[in-house]
Amino acid sequence: MTGTARAELPAEVDLEVAPGLETEATRFLYREAAALDSGNFDAWLAMLAPDIQYQVPVRSTRYGRADEEFSATSFHFDEDLFSLTMRVKRLATRFAWAEDPPSRNRHMVTNVLVTAVSATGALKVSSNLLLTRSRFDESRTESLSGARSDVLERIDGRLRLARRTVFLDQTTLPVGSITTFL
């Protein structure tokens, strides 16, 4: 069982270029969150690179290093563009009961840092995520939190999400299901 949480912690980046890139990356992540929270999943799919790898590994409490807590084989999400597209297609049917009536899902994205820049202009970005979900007339709000590690690639001059790993804080998820994307 290995994970990469520790390896994904922010590395030193060129502070000269970082502020502008961080603004660009932050705007991308905010637009993504807005697409998800408004249920505009087709717009969300359009923000993904064709070869996206999207993973949320299962975490379990271990003594010692946090990076040993994430499984390399067991996942909450282990997706590519095909499976993400199928999930979005499902939400568009009239039979996706877990989102009809729609939940009020809200992605709060903070602590955005560009941690590396490739020669092709791809950005390695870390951020924090707080997802809340409210449903029906229930006053209780469910929430999940975690750290994201993303790679944003430039395709035709626009940033696209090419890789995402979400390192959840919870090992036992305090939610009945995850009906949106993290």
Added chain:
Amino acid sequence: MTAVEDIADVRDGLPAGRDTVRSEIYSDPGIWSRERERIFEPGWNFLAHESEIPEPGDFVVRYILEDSIIVSRGRDGTIRAFLNVCRHRSMLLCRAEGGSARKFVCPYHGWSYDMDGRLSSLPLERPYFSTSGVDREELSLRPLPRLGVTEGFVFGSLASEGEPLEEYLGDFAWYLAIHTRRDPQGLEVLGPPQRWIVRNNWKIGAENFAGDSYHAQYTHRSVLEIGLHPNSPKDFQGRGKRDGINVLAGPGVMRLARQSAAERGYPPDMVDLFRSTLPAPQRDLLFGDEPRWPTGGHLFPNLSFLNAGAFVAERRLVPFLNVRLWRPLDAETIETWSWVLVEKSASPSFRRDSMRSYVLTFGTTGTEEQDDVENFTQMQRGLAGVRAKDVPQQLIMGRGLREEELAMPSFGGPGTAVATTYTDAGLRRFHQLWERAMAAPPSAAAVARPDDAGVPA
């Protein structure tokens, strides 16, 4: 007894031929406290798969009710289970969910225990506790009263007396073997289980897997519409090809598809392996003139099985094997534990695809399980009211079918085979087991068996 009589028997499985169940049993605190005492405390509770702790020193922490239990593999390779409670002042000894260790040290005062549970040292032992030292045996970790391992599945019980695990499993073991004995090396887990909290009574999930094939055509209509499976919505109508066989076996239920392993998505090399590895009786049933393959089932009280699949790429069907535990936290809340298992001989790409197929459809994010959870939790809300509890549960599906159509006299496995999965026979069997266990005197540590004397005829 003929198969037809068998079915009649099952139909009358609930006392006095009832096919309704009281709705208060899903939230009533008195029922819940009786379930603890009559079902979960004395019964066999699933703890772990042995592949989670393959090496000496490996351990996982599991639960029966609120008892935290260390399941570890000792230096001698033997699997043991201990209460996860320091013998000094009852601090929770191990605070990780699993890993590998040489010893457990209690953070409060520093007592330490080896992986066999023995107290190995305590600070200031001499002379402050005794000039001759304390009694190590006396102060070793308390073993779980009973532990049973069968086919790689580790079960435990909080009661020291009771039926041995094999006796309890009865005919269900034959169907468990379909899963565990199709690879010469057996099964292994694909990493740690998903764990998550769902706000419904434990029986609602259990019932769904014990016998609710009916729901798939509507609850899961979204995944049928988008074509995530080879099945289309019309396969679920009438005697569509998705209609399988429901087998009531010992304290459980197993459903079989009228489909081959290949049709269920297993690649040719794995199909060949299964055919050449399974014991003859199981092989004859699955690989006969009319192929069969298990799709899922349930072992009373709260362990469910699912051998399903989904497309992980355009028209590329990949199966997965999922085992899940509906751990009750209180009358209205469960913690679901869900493992994906794979044949040990499976290729790296099959393993990866199998996990992908599972997460796409089941578990915390599954496109099918999302809607199951929606329905389970809203059923719990529906049951909350005082008058709502007067509205009984209808387990009436399949009552009107002609018995001769349902009888499967030449079915090749133990238990009672019913020739359709569109029946509440599995739910009625679940409630038969439940009512018998709940009626058992508290001193009878064994959970009632379905096949002994006293089955209402």
